[in-house]
Amino acid sequence: MKNLLTAPVLVLNANYEPLNVCTTKRAVGLMFTEKATMLENGRGFIRSVSMNFPAPSVIRLGRMIKRPRPSVKLTKSEVFRRDHYTCQYCGQRGEELTIDHIVPRSKDGPHTWNNLITACPKCNIKKGGRTAKEANMHLLSVPKTPSASARYMFGKYLNSNETWLPYIEGW
Ligand SMILES: [Zn+2]
Structure with missing residues (x-):
């Protein structure tokens, strides 16, 4: 009931x-x-x-x-969902996912749909405080604002x- x-x-x-x-x-x-x-x-x-x-x-x-x-609220779980729960660097799907700032916050990377992606812990650590470009890590897709x-x-x-x-x- x-x-x-x-x-x-x-x-x-x-x-x-x-x-x-x-x-x-x-x-x-x-x-x-x-x-x-x-x-x-x-x-x-x-x-x-x-x-x-x-x-x-x-x-x-x-x-x-x-x-x-309507618009999709920018949250961690919505970023994961947009990215199909897949690390946008290595393509691994997993339960232990993290959010990566493509341009890190320490370099004034904004908190926006275009700068946030799903990353596995391994890739996130590998990338460290660098931008994706500096780390020579390529994105599987261009992150966009999901359509509502x-x-x-x-x-x-x-x-x-x-x-x-x-x-x-x-x-
Ligand atoms: Zn990865």
């Missing part, structure tokens, strides 16, 4: 644009107060003493929400929430 109430639900704007993810508990609250309607019931029913309430996996808001253009497509934004949920896919494609 607890797991079901905290399971993620995809929230769509009134125009079907994917907005965010909330808990089932919150989604049921929105449906109960008629602020949202259920589009997918992927998770069976929430049973209480008096009733069975369908557990949504996708809901749509009745009223349009205005919001700024719905596919990217909600990608981490898709493995366990395949029913979301049709609502996410194209946004």
